[in-house]
Amino acid sequence: MSSTFQIDFSAAHKPVIVGIDLGTTNSLVAFMDLTGPKVIPGPEGERLVPSIVSVRQDGEVVAGNPARQLLIEQPDRTVYSVKRLMGKGVSDIGEELRLFPFRIAEGSESVVRLQLGDRTFTPPEISAHVLRQLKQNAEAYLGRPVTQAVITVPAYFNDAQRQATKDAGRIAGLEVLRLVNEPTAASLAYGLDKRKDGVIAVYDLGGGTFDISILRLHEGIFEVLATNGDTHLGGDDIDNRLIQIALEDIQSEWGEDIGKNREAVQLLRRAVIQAKEELSFVPVTKIELEYQGKAYRRELTRDLFEKLIADIVERTLGPCRDCLRDAGLSPEQIDEVVLVGGSTRIPLVQKAVETLFKARPHTELNPDEVVALGAAVQAGILAGDVQDKLLLDVTPLSLGIETMGGVVSKLIHRNSTIPASATEIFTTGVDGQRNVLIHVVQGERELAKDCRSLARFDLKDIEPMPAGMARIEVRFLIDANGILNVSARDLRTGKEQSVDVKPSYGLTDEQVEAMILESYEKAEEDIRERQAREARVEADTIMNALEKAKQNDAWLELTDEERRTIDEALNRLLMVYHSDDHLLIRQSIEHLNNVTMKLAENMMNSAVSNALKGTKL
Amino acid sequence: MEGTRCWQCGQPTAGALFCPSCNHLQQPTSDYYKFFGLPQKLNLDPGDLQKRFYSLSRQLHPDRFTRSTPTERQYSLEATAILNDGYRVLRDPVSRAEYVLRQRGFDVGEQRSKDVPPELLEEVFELNMALEELKVGDESAREQLEESRARFRSMRDEVDSQLQQLFVRYDESADQDSANAILQEIRGVLNRRRYIRNLVDQVERELAA
Helix, strand or coil: CHHHHCCCHHHHHCCCEEEEEECCCEEEEEEEECCEEEECCCCCCCCCEECEEEECCCCCEEECHHHHHHHHHCHHHEEECHHHHCCCCHHHCHHHHHHCCCCECCCCCCCCCEEECCEEECHHHHHHHHHHHHHHHHHHHHCCCCCEEEEEECCCCCHHHHHHHHHHHHHCCCEEEEEEEHHHHHHHHHCHHHCCCEEEEEEEECCCCEEEEEEEEECCEEEEEEEEEECCCCHHHHHHHHHHHHHHHHHHHHCCCCCCCHHHHHHHHHHHHHHHHHCCCCCEEEEEEEECCEEEEEEEEHHHHHHHHHHHHHHHHHHHHHHHHHHCCCHHHCCEEEEECHHHHCHHHHHHHHHHHCCCCECCCCCCCHHHHHHHHHHHHHHCCCCCCEEECECCCCEEEECHHHEEEEEECCCCECCEEEEEEECCCCCCCCCEEEEEEECCCCEHHHCEEEEEEEECCCCCCCCCCCCEEEEEEECCCCCEEEEEEECCCCCEECEEEEECCCCCHHHHHHHHHHHHHHHHHHHHHHHHHHHHHHHHHHHHHHHHHCCCHHHHCCCHHHHHHHHHHHHHHHHHCCCCCHHHHHHHHHHHHHHCHHHHHHHHHHHHHHHHHHHHC | CCCCECCCCCCECCCCCECCCCCCECCCCCCHHHHHCCCCCCCCCHHHHHHHHHHHHHHHCHHHHCCCCHHHHHHHHHHHHHHHHHHHHHHCHHHHHHHHHHHCCCCCCCCCCCCCCHHHHHHHHHHHHHHHHHHCCCCHHHHHHHHHHHHHHHHHHHHHHHHHHHHHHHHHCCCHHHHHHHHHHHHHHHHHHHHHHHHHHHHHHHHHC
16 A cells, blocks of 8 residues: 555654534534545544434433434434533523423523433533544544544634533543634635735624634734624524424414424424525425324425525624624725635525625635634644644633623723733722632623623632732733633732632533543443443344254254253353343353354254255255 | 843843743743834834734744643743733824833823813813704704714824824933923823714714614
8 A cells, every 4th residue: 555655754743633613513523634634524424423412212322423313213312502502501591492402400500401311411511422423533534542622613602602612622531722713714724825815704604603704814824803793693593483484384284283392393393404405506495394194395485585584694794794893894805705604505695795795705615614624724733734824813702800880891802812811900998808809701791790791700818908908910811712811919929819710601620520530431331331232232143043053953963961061151141141241241152152162063064964965856 | 031041941041032042932021012022112113013913923822832831831822912912002003102101100091071171171062062952853963963073083183193293202202301201291192082082982973873
């Protein structure tokens, strides 16, 4: 093979870093090979791994295509679109619950817990199962362990959503070296920097989120000028619109509301998604559903479809205009437009983008894959393999602290290039005060209650002194992942000031650690369980064969002693059959195999002699 | 900075970002001008500043230090934050002047709305009247507001050119005392400018509504 002559010595020493697009609907893993970024296929050659996780009746957790199959069979043990719940509290997801069949477990406030069968999962744990599937696919394909990754997130994700994504990586056994914004990743994949310097707009309409980013390209530097978006807008909204209409149709045609029937709704969801996708290529199609002997069939033209979704498409244009304004640019100044996300296949979306930016959008790369490919390029940058490119991204939301009267004092403004920092000096208000509590929020509104609460930081163990004398400098630093880091220093002593962090939404570090441990144990349990099951299948095969052999003359040709030995071996196998130790089962199988050797020989001989007899006749 | 030694090899660094002996990244200075290698001038060439920003980004960004030691990774994060913060402050003439004022010990607080610069009192009074009229539906006030907007905008332009002249004088000032006197003047002009900008914003908001 020619590959023997092309040993990549650098690759042998350096661990591979993969790029992962953890999407609302589908996820992908890609890596950088010598020719460029490549999507890594799964064992069946599939490039997209559905972001679906299901808990089977036997308790095993499956992700991807196997889980997709179970979505219809056991909708109450299966979860999809979990990205919409990342970094959310229970009070945030009322709307979500109306549209998706999620069952929320009791006792979750700052973190949503989903009930699947008799187990509960947080959204990062669900995502970790998808990530683990991608990790396995990559390891099988590359033939070496994969422990480091770049994962993409919507540009408009807040701190808690980013942290939740990073937690998911950790739980899956991946060191997340960088979170990259999806539109920025897409621009990297397009390699537009090779052509010329200029300004590009990336319009990213995915399954559940919408992002718009405007970047300036300058000699390989991708500098994001502004970003905007809506973390609650995407193809799911289009699907739900069509489902709603179909449900009303069915109600009037069949005289029954199947909206409460999860299985029926899942079938209908599949049907409308198929119709939606077809309408990107043909002018007319049908929504078809067959359920419990009844059939629903409705013709849908592209014209009507476009009327139905016009307001959803229109909702993306507001953030686009805001983004242009924040970048200080007019539409004419945009040189190139890039489309990302499956929903940009819809002709109406392409038309709207072209009209707004007055530029024909790029569609050369598969909109489903372009983000993962970009993540792989960023992985290449981190690995030092790609040296001519550099991403300079921004924070999508302003960071502030709550001051007197609940008013927000902004410290780091949105669209600031990250890493970015700000320092504030805090003091005490009462004599002998030992603690100062700082409430950090994210958002553009004036009042803290209208912004997203990020965390409360407790400056602890302040030396007691008269009010106003303490001087504690707090540094707020948003890192290259868009995640906030806080450190504090006592200005009088110069010593590090201890800070306690209570995140408003999401998991504490201890909780994530516990989940990592549990996932290792569970993963081991899962593997042991699978091995035992496989051994039992083998045992079944040999026991069935023995059953048949006992009907054969060859059985009678054995001595009593030989027959007793075989029966003893069979009993031994039956005794360990239900053990979860696959080695024990396999030992007994092997033993039975050995003692039935002569029986098998006898059977073979008689078969051969029978066959020979046959030829003589 | 000049007396500092490399944390890695102990050789003197002469304040450089990277140790001249072993090339390890050093703890960065937090002075924006020093960081960009620029003298503390109020007039800066935006093109030159951008070039320095890009070049420093290429050298310092955390992407370049993924496989480095934790110390260097931390320094890279801090240095890039200072680089980005500094670029934001220095590329805008107003925030740049405010930064220099603060560095020189001047207090640059947000002006209270009550403190109307005396020469603007009459203008502001008329403006408030017009705003009130527009609110109760008197469309004839719109014309007056448009006039106000034009006047405030020309005032802002005037203030900007005034600032520009002061910047030149500051950059050419021979000694600390005269420089401080000019900074004092700049501080006054900046307050006036902030007030006028708020007025322009207010009028524009009302006209757009």
